[in-house]
Amino acid sequence: MSTMTAPSRATSKAASGRQPGTIVTHTVILTARHLRAFARMPVYLIMNLVQPIIWLLLFGQLFSSVINIPGFGGSGSYLEFLTPGIVMMMALFAAAWAGTTYIDDMNLGVMDRFLTSPTSRVGLVISTLLFQAVLTVVQTLIVLGVAWLAGARFDGGVTGILALLLGAVLLTFVFSAFSNAIALLTRQQTALIGVSQLISLPLMFLSSAIMNTKLSPEWVGNVAAFNPFEWAVVAGRQAMQHTPDWAAVWGHLGLLAALAIVMTWVATLAFSSYQRSV
Amino acid sequence: MAPRINPGNSQALVADNLIKTYPAGRGKPPIRALDGLSFTAEAGTIFALLGPNGAGKSTTAKILSTLSRADSGTALVAGIDVARHPDRVRRAIGFIAQKPVSDPTATGRENLILAGRLQGMPAGGARARASELLDRFSLTDAGDRLVKTYSGGMARKLDVAIGLMHRPQVLFLDEPTTGLDPEARSEMWAELEAMTRIEQMTVLLTTHYLDEADRLASRLAIVDHGRVVAHGTPNELKDGLRGDAVIVELAPNARTELALSALANLGGLRELSADDRTVRARADAGGAALPRVLAALEDAALPVASATVARPSLDDVYLQHTGRAFAAGQPTISEENAA
Numbered sequence: 001m002s003t004m005t006a007p008s009r010a011t012s013k014a015a016s017g018r019q020p021g022t023i024v025t026h027t028v029i030l031t032a033r034h035l036r037a038f039a040r041m042p043v044y045l046i047m048n049l050v051q052p053i054i055w056l057l058l059f060g061q062l063f064s065s066v067i068n069i070p071g072f073g074g075s076g077s078y079l080e081f082l083t084p085g086i087v088m089m090m091a092l093f094a095a096a097w098a099g100t101t102y103i104d105d106m107n108l109g110v111m112d113r114f115l116t117s118p119t120s121r122v123g124l125v126i127s128t129l130l131f132q133a134v135l136t137v138v139q140t141l142i143v144l145g146v147a148w149l150a151g152a153r154f155d156g157g158v159t160g161i162l163a164l165l166l167g168a169v170l171l172t173f174v175f176s177a178f179s180n181a182i183a184l185l186t187r188q189q190t191a192l193i194g195v196s197q198l199i200s201l202p203l204m205f206l207s208s209a210i211m212n213t214k215l216s217p218e219w220v221g222n223v224a225a226f227n228p229f230e231w232a233v234v235a236g237r238q239a240m241q242h243t244p245d246w247a248a249v250w251g252h253l254g255l256l257a258a259l260a261i262v263m264t265w266v267a268t269l270a271f272s273s274y275q276r277s278v
Numbered sequence: 279m280a281p282r283i284n285p286g287n288s289q290a291l292v293a294d295n296l297i298k299t300y301p302a303g304r305g306k307p308p309i310r311a312l313d314g315l316s317f318t319a320e321a322g323t324i325f326a327l328l329g330p331n332g333a334g335k336s337t338t339a340k341i342l343s344t345l346s347r348a349d350s351g352t353a354l355v356a357g358i359d360v361a362r363h364p365d366r367v368r369r370a371i372g373f374i375a376q377k378p379v380s381d382p383t384a385t386g387r388e389n390l391i392l393a394g395r396l397q398g399m400p401a402g403g404a405r406a407r408a409s410e411l412l413d414r415f416s417l418t419d420a421g422d423r424l425v426k427t428y429s430g431g432m433a434r435k436l437d438v439a440i441g442l443m444h445r446p447q448v449l450f451l452d453e454p455t456t457g458l459d460p461e462a463r464s465e466m467w468a469e470l471e472a473m474t475r476i477e478q479m480t481v482l483l484t485t486h487y488l489d490e491a492d493r494l495a496s497r498l499a500i501v502d503h504g505r506v507v508a509h510g511t512p513n514e515l516k517d518g519l520r521g522d523a524v525i526v527e528l529a530p531n532a533r534t535e536l537a538l539s540a541l542a543n544l545g546g547l548r549e550l551s552a553d554d555r556t557v558r559a560r561a562d563a564g565g566a567a568l569p570r571v572l573a574a575l576e577d578a579a580l581p582v583a584s585a586t587v588a589r590p591s592l593d594d595v596y597l598q599h600t601g602r603a604f605a606a607g608q609p610t611i612s613e614e615n616a617a
Contacts, residue, residue, distance in 0.1 A: 022398070029395050037383045040424075108382070109375030113440070116343040116373035116450075118365060119396045278346055 026123030027130070034101065034131035049139055052090040053146055056082065059210060060150060072212050080154065083147040084164060084236035085209030090143065091136045091168040092203065092229055095175035096196035098132050099183030106187055106274070115275060125180055125267045129260075132176045133169045140168050155242035163239030163249055170256035171232040177263035184270035187277065203229040208237075231255050289354070290448055290480035291319040291342065296351035298337055298504075311337040312348065313504035319497065321447075324474055324481040326495035328488065328596070334504040335484035336376055339452045342482065343373040356447045356480075369397070372441030376452040379437045382426035386417055386436050389425060390443055397444035404443070411439040414476075415469060431462030435469060442473065448480045455490060467493055488592040500599050507599040512592060519590040519598060521548070522564030524571060528555040529581035540578035544570060549598070555583075558597070564588070 038044065060079040067078045105111040114124060144154075144161065154160060182195045206223050207213070207230040213221040224230040235252040238244045296315045299308040312334045319325035327335040340346035342353050344364040353360045356370040373379075380389045387408050394404030412421040415435040425433055434454060441449050454470065455463040471494065474481060485491050491498045492512050499509035508515060524547070528537060534552040541550055546567055547559040561567035564587035575582055588594075596602075 026396060029392060033381070033384065033388075033392055036388065037381075040383065105381075107377075109377035109379040109437075110381055112340075112345055112375045112377075113373055113379040113393070114396070116345050116368055116371065117393070117396050118368045118398065275345060275347070278340060 022118070023120045023123050023126075026120040027126045030119075030123055030127030031130045034127060035134065038131070038135070045135070045138065048090070048094055048135065049142060051093075052086050052139070052143055055089070056086045056143065056147060057150060059086075060147075060152075063210070066211070066215075069215060071214055073214065077152065079147060079150060079152045080240075081212075081237070082210060083144065083152055083154075084240055085207075085233050086147075087140050087143055087164065087168055088171055088229060088232045088236060089204055089209055090139055091171045091232070092175055092200055094135060094139070095132055095172045096179050096200050097192075098128055098176035099179035099181075099192050100189065101128055102180055102183040103187070103189050103192060106183075111274075112278065115271065121268050121271050122264075124271075125177060125264055128180060129173045129176045129264070132172045136168050136172045137165055140165055154240045156240040156244060160240040160244065163244075163253070164236040167232045167235040167239070167253055167256065170253060170260055171229065173260035174228055174256060174263050177260065177267040180267040181263070181270040184267070184274040187274065203227055206230070207233055209233050228256060228259055288321045289318045290321040290323075290356055291317075291325065291482055292352070292354040293317050293338060293342065294352040296338065296341060296348045296353060298334075298341065298346070298348050311504055312341075312351075314351070315501065315505055316351075317499045317506050317509060319480060319482065321480050322478055323496045324470075324483055324494050326483045326485055326491040326498035327501050328485055328491045328498050328592070329501035330486055333501040335486075335501050336452055337504075338501070339373075339450050339482060339484050343371055343450045344368055345373070369444075370447045372444070372446035372449045374437050374441045374449070374451050374454060376456065378433055379440055380425045380433060383424060385422050385424055386412060386428070386439075387421045389436065389440055393440045394443040399444060407443055411442060414473075415439050429462070431458055431465060434458060434462070434466060438466075438469065438473070442477060445477065446479060448482065449477075451481060451483045453484055453486070455485070455487065463490075470494055488596065492592050500596055502600045508595060515592065515595040516590040519560070519594050521560045521562045521590075522567075523586075523588045523590065523594050524559045524561050524564050524567055525586040525588065526557045526571060526575065526582055527584045528557065528575075529583045530555065532580050536578055537575060537580050540574050540580065541571060544574050547571070551597075553602075560594075 056079075060082055064078045066072060067081065102111065105114070156163070179192065179196060183192050186192060186195070206220055206227055208224065209229070213224050231252040235249045235256070238249045294316050296312045297310070298312040299310050302309045315334060315338060317325070317327075327338060329335050337346065341348045342355055342360060344360050344367050347361060355367045358366045358370065360367050380386070384392070390408035390411060391401075391404045394407055395401065399407065409418075409421075412418045415438070417432060417436060417439070420428060420432060425436060428436065438451070438454065441451075451470070455466050458466060467490065470481075483491070483494060495512065497509065497511050498515070499506040500515075501507070508518075510518070526537070528534060532555055534555055534557060537557050538550060538552055541547060541557065541559065546561050549558070549560045551558050559567075559571070568585060568587050572582060572585060
């Protein structure tokens with residue numbers, strides 16, 4: 001049948017899912033898909049914010065005097081110490097759930113449809129990272145506003161806030177990609193929740209997010225040095241100070257960026273594992 | 279480099295000796311989903327894989343559509359080897375999974391445009407094609423509503439439209455009407471018949487509905503335990519059976535083995551078999567055989583609930599090749615043949 005070879009078929013001009021231009025296009029249209037779904041359910045933003053803001057205000061009050069313990073160091077209030085930690089906790093917990101989108105798509109036939117089309121695997125991963133990053137930025141700005149209203153004042157200015165946002169976004173990339181990989185490997189919501197809780201809470205407590213590690217047992221500080229969550233907390237907190245140690249800020253941001261690239265690569269590879277299981 | 283069907287070779291789909299196993303867990307032998315499955319389908323036709331759940335139909339569709347990989351064997355789609363050039367195959371096919379392939383949190387139109395854009399269509403072209411398909415499937419009014427508000431039949435039509443967006447050469451339809459009510463099913467059949475005429479493409483249809491394969495497919499293969507046990511046009515398969523089916527349903531509690539022995543010595547009956555309380559046989563002239571069958575059963579004091587004589591159907595083909603009656607959530611065979 002001659003029509004079978006008609007050049008009008010879109011297949012003849014579709015680009016491969018591995019070409020750079022295709023990856024960018026697919027990333028853009030898939031990110032738009034996530035943002036559209038989010039715009040229809042903006043209440044998620046409030047749900048994501050309730051817990052961090054309660055922690056910020058509750059811990060900020062409850063432990064306000066720890067700042068006076070000898071050796072805590074630094075100037076300013078405990079609320080000012082705590083705020084970058086809360087921002088990173090919020091980014092970590094939200095990112096750890098990012099794989100839920102894949103689970104939903106896998107429970108339907110949506111993921112299988114993407115994987116049998118030229119859809120870029122890298123685009124599938126990066127679109128969820130960008131979507132989560134948008135949420136992180138919006139939520140961070142709201143948390144900073146609440147902290148400011150509660151009396152916290154940050155000396156780092158706009159540059160400090162931008163560096164804090166960058167740290168939060170990189171942390172979001174690392175753990176969103178991790179969460180995507182877990183979703184593709186386990187294919188189950190319950191497993192994803194289990195793994196993300198198993199990871200998130202120890203990472204949070206083995207860091208200086210709510211307590212200066214100088215006051216913790218020495219091993220906590222040693223372990224924290226290898227904790228990506230701690231890298232983000234240190235970078236964010238330094239950047240918000242009057243005279244930041246920029247070498248420390250950029251060093252930690254660089255480590256996070258490198259880990260984000262590795263995690264994105266791992267998540268992309270996890271598609272093969274998923275396809276072996278179907 | 280455009281994948282196209284070679285005019286000298288009109289086979290749009292070739293599966294050759296496909297084998298696929300899945301691990302069954304620690305200490306258990308792997309499950310053999312495909313056990314040397316082979317078939318070919320001509321370009322521009324609807325080819326059906328017919329069989330019960332677990333026969334290997336969906337596994338075959340997943341391998342041919344590049345979602346899954348065979349352990350061994352070869353598969354060609356539109357002349358392209360699926361294992362060696364999955365990227366090229368993906369541009370030539372549309373895949374409608376057994377589960378819904380549309381995003382329930384987006385509108386029908388958004389789903390269509392996204393699918394077209396991911397296949398490399400420009401934004402304007404994708405928008406125009408989406409409107410055309412919404413119109414064709416009578417979804418224009420629902421096009422800007424979220425898919426989660428659609429009925430089952432509407433959502434399935436949207437799924438098919440999503441698969442058609444980029445005018446694929448081969449469309450995979452994995453159980454397109456499972457779970458639809460009878461009205462939505464017959465509407466879907468009409469849509470699929472019209473679609474094949476308009477789009478002029480090859481369709482691989484998997485189904486466990488005999489009537490669906492009979493109505494839509496120009497050729498079909500019966501799949502059982504990961505192998506093709508029979509193939510041909512629906513009529514060829516029916517003609518391969520000799521004679522009419524004689525089906526007798528015994529009253530509840532009647533002993534089928536007594537019925538079998540009562541009928542065993544009756545002349546003119548072949549392929550005598552029984553399952554549950556239904557006794558089946560084949561006879562050259564079913565109308566003449568039936569009174570003798572009923573008389574023999576009465577002599578044996580076996581009460582009869584119903585008796586049917588039927589021209590061969592795909593049910594009989596299925597039974598002959600698998601040794602089992604077809605019962606995948608279907609009406610019983612006597613009901614269907616009596617209708």
